[in-house]
Amino acid sequence: MSASAPKSGGVPAVFRSHEFILFVVLVAEWIFFYFTGTSKNFSGATFGFGTLDAQIDIFRHGCEIGLLALVMTPIILTGGIDLSVGSVLGFSAIIFGLLWHDAHASIAVAAAGALAMGAVAGGLNALLITWLRLPPLIVTLGTFSLFRGLAEAITHGTITYTNFPDSFIFLGNGRWPSFGPVDHPTWQGLPVQGYIFILVAIGVWLLVHRTAIGRSFRAIGYSPEGARYAGLPVNRRLALAYILAGVVAALAGIIFTARLGQAKADLGSGYELLAITAVVLGGTSIFGGSGSVHGTLLGAAAVAVLKDGLSLSHCPQPSEIGGMLTGLLLILTLTASVLPKILSNRRSHRQTAPSTPQPSPPSP
Amino acid sequence: MKRYFREWSVAGALGVMLLALAVFAPRFYEWQPMLSRLTAMAPTLVICCGMALVIIGRQIDISVGSQFAICGACGGLLMAHGWPPVAVIPVALVLGALLGAFNGALIAGLGLPSIVVTLATMVTWREALRWLRQGELINIGSAQWFGLSQAAGQWSMVLGALILLVAIALAMKRLAAGRFVYAVGTDAEAARLAGIRPRLVTFLTFIFLGALTGLAAMMFSVQSLQVDPNTGNGLELRVIAAVVVGGVSISGGRGNLWGVLVGLLLLTCISPALTYLGVEAYWEKAIQGAIILLAVVADGLRNRKAPR
Numbered sequence: 228m229s230a231s232a233p234k235s236g237g238v239p240a241v242f243r244s245h246e247f248i249l250f251v252v253l254v255a256e257w258i259f260f261y262f263t264g265t266s267k268n269f270s271g272a273t274f275g276f277g278t279l280d281a282q283i284d285i286f287r288h289g290c291e292i293g294l295l296a297l298v299m300t301p302i303i304l305t306g307g308i309d310l311s312v313g314s315v316l317g318f319s320a321i322i323f324g325l326l327w328h329d330a331h332a333s334i335a336v337a338a339a340g341a342l343a344m345g346a347v348a349g350g351l352n353a354l355l356i357t358w359l360r361l362p363p364l365i366v367t368l369g370t371f372s373l374f375r376g377l378a379e380a381i382t383h384g385t386i387t388y389t390n391f392p393d394s395f396i397f398l399g400n401g402r403w404p405s406f407g408p409v410d411h412p413t414w415q416g417l418p419v420q421g422y423i424f425i426l427v428a429i430g431v432w433l434l435v436h437r438t439a440i441g442r443s444f445r446a447i448g449y450s451p452e453g454a455r456y457a458g459l460p461v462n463r464r465l466a467l468a469y470i471l472a473g474v475v476a477a478l479a480g481i482i483f484t485a486r487l488g489q490a491k492a493d494l495g496s497g498y499e500l501l502a503i504t505a506v507v508l509g510g511t512s513i514f515g516g517s518g519s520v521h522g523t524l525l526g527a528a529a530v531a532v533l534k535d536g537l538s539l540s541h542c543p544q545p546s547e548i549g550g551m552l553t554g555l556l557l558i559l560t561l562t563a564s565v566l567p568k569i570l571s572n573r574r575s576h577r578q579t580a581p582s583t584p585q586p587s588p589p590s591p
Numbered sequence: 592m593k594r595y596f597r598e599w600s601v602a603g604a605l606g607v608m609l610l611a612l613a614v615f616a617p618r619f620y621e622w623q624p625m626l627s628r629l630t631a632m633a634p635t636l637v638i639c640c641g642m643a644l645v646i647i648g649r650q651i652d653i654s655v656g657s658q659f660a661i662c663g664a665c666g667g668l669l670m671a672h673g674w675p676p677v678a679v680i681p682v683a684l685v686l687g688a689l690l691g692a693f694n695g696a697l698i699a700g701l702g703l704p705s706i707v708v709t710l711a712t713m714v715t716w717r718e719a720l721r722w723l724r725q726g727e728l729i730n731i732g733s734a735q736w737f738g739l740s741q742a743a744g745q746w747s748m749v750l751g752a753l754i755l756l757v758a759i760a761l762a763m764k765r766l767a768a769g770r771f772v773y774a775v776g777t778d779a780e781a782a783r784l785a786g787i788r789p790r791l792v793t794f795l796t797f798i799f800l801g802a803l804t805g806l807a808a809m810m811f812s813v814q815s816l817q818v819d820p821n822t823g824n825g826l827e828l829r830v831i832a833a834v835v836v837g838g839v840s841i842s843g844g845r846g847n848l849w850g851v852l853v854g855l856l857l858l859t860c861i862s863p864a865l866t867y868l869g870v871e872a873y874w875e876k877a878i879q880g881a882i883i884l885l886a887v888v889a890d891g892l893r894n895r896k897a898p899r
Contacts, residue, residue: 308704308706308707310710355884355887355888355891359892359894359895360895361887361888361890361891362842364651364706364841365651365831365835365887366884366887368653368831368883369880369881369884369887370884371880372828372876372880372883373876373877373879373881373884374877375876375877375880376874376877376878376879376880377877379877380871380873380874380876380877382873383871383873384873497714499710500710500711504711513703513704514704544725547718547719547721547722548718548722550714550715550717551715554713554715554718555711557707557710558697558708558712561697561701561703561707561711562697562701565701565702565703566701569701
């Protein structure tokens with residue numbers, strides 16, 4: 228990583244790392260929303276972005292994006308992409324609601340069914356990508372449409388599953404541990420789904436940064452053929468990354484259902500963009516081969532703060548502006564990530580050869 | 592025959608489908624609904640021509656639905672202000688070309704992956720339009736059917752789209768520029784060594800797709816009295832499905848426009864066929880996805896058999 232890069236100009240490498248710059252951007256974003264999104268009501272109590280409750284809510288709302296971004300990281304490290312995570316999220320949520328509501332399964336069984344469905348969905352992506360060596364973009368574009376379509380077909384586009392038990396709703400809306408009276412607790416811990424998120428984050432971090440499997444993700448992204456010749460089980464590693472994405476997307480679907488109290492077919496639509504933005508923002512190369520999970524966490528935080536901060540700062544049409552800014556943010560980050568390389572290439576070419584050869588455009 | 596086996600097999604599937612419809616649902620062949628179905632297909636066909644070029648050149652553009660909506664809304668606004676449709680079409684073409692050029696500059700100029708760039712522009716344009724228009728319908732009044740009668744409007748659109756397709760198909764086959772796109776899609780580095788500028792070719796295909804999307808947006812807008820700025824949602828999937836089903840290889844360098852026409856006709860027949868068979872409309876998106884997957888799996892299996 229860049230933290231181990233040689234020092235130059237007296238600035239310690241850690242302050243020049245992508246993660247540090249992103250952290251500064253995140254703090255700036257936070258300060259901006261602190262001043263635009265916080266206000267006092269007539270009795271002088273603060274409310275809005277600047278309160279602890281609002282921060283807890285941002286964490287809560289960010290869990291689904293964060294989970295998708297976490298499992299998108301290994302995939303992008305291998306040089307692939309998964310456009311279907313948002314659709315798998317919605318599809319699993321519908322399967323969960325269907326099992327609980329229509330098949331009268333218990334919450335645990337329904338959740339297991341939804342997770343299994345996520346694994347099947349990820350497995351379908353993995354099968355087509357590894358067995359037939361099809362490009363991930365077209366496979367996941369197809370499953371993106373397929374799973375969202377199945378969710379719409381099951382619900383006829385209108386049915387939403389509701390009336391989940393309180394204990395399940397607690398998973399999406401409660402905080403734990405909680406002290407004091409039930410109505411006015413004196414102290415409360417993190418959102419319940421936050422613990423799940425932290426566990427998954429630790430798991431993915433260990434997988435990517437502390438195991439041989441994580442190294443092989445980078446090796447595959449750096450050079451798939453090279454990884455094959457080096458004897459890495461490329462297909463098994465790719466399958467792991469896509470199936471993991473399916474399972475965790477299903478988990479995010481269950482958490483999303485618990486938070487909203489309802490399962491509907493359009494749950495998580497557009498979340499693939501948020502997840503990809505978080506990963507790319509976090510410094511993972513879109514061409515594969517390099518990146519980090521802690522960068523992704525910072526990127527997801529930046530996306531989540533932007534999403535909630537806009538609605539808390541009374542900006543008109545926050546969802547439209549939020550979507551627009553996320554798209555622009557992704558374009559800007561991508562541009563910023565390749566510009567230095569292009570400029571230095573151009574400079575070195577000018578020194579060596581009078582004519583600049585055209586680098587070939589990348590495959591999609 | 593063997594060389595175009597892929598195209599012929601899709602044409603065979605279309606033939607079987609048409610035959611089945613003739614036996615089980617002869618009402619499908621009534622003239623008036625058929626003409627309106629073809630008219631509804633014409634704008635998609637125009638976009639498919641551009642998308643085929645982009646995919647043959649080994650890229651992809653999933654932002655066409657949003658470009659379509661923006662061009663439609665802008666064209667609609669101009670027509671609502673009394674501009675004649677003849678004057679609005681060039682404006683829509685240029686606007687579409689600019690949107691395409693933005694994608695093309697990021698993809699060809701900076702070498703960014705087209706799927707991520709166009710995912711970002713898809714959402715950005717779509718949300719920007721929602722933000723600005725808030726879903727308000729635009730009344731174009733007398734500009735419907737370009738001011739022609741309905742039948743003349745429908746015929747001009749269907750024939751116009753077909754002529755465009757034939758022209759582009761011939762250009763891809765006969766003109767050097769068309770062969771350049773195949774060369775870049777097959778092997779960009781080899782194309783560069785052969786004296787082609789691959790990045791320029793990529794850039795131009797995106798501009799071309801954008802301009803065609805602008806034209807298609809106008810063809811679609813004038814089909815009704817009002818322009819809905821939320822239109823074009825999921826259009827990119829329909830277009831990509833038709834192109835991929837029509838035998839254009841997603842890994843570039845293979846396919847032709849005739850196959851794309853057959854692919855689009857097949858997809859257009861599927862939804863009325865499903866209606867006649869009693870399948871509900873909610874399944875459309877799922878079937879769309881399944882068709883894309885089937886088409887790429889068919890290509891993948893064939894490539895697996897072929898010697899590497």
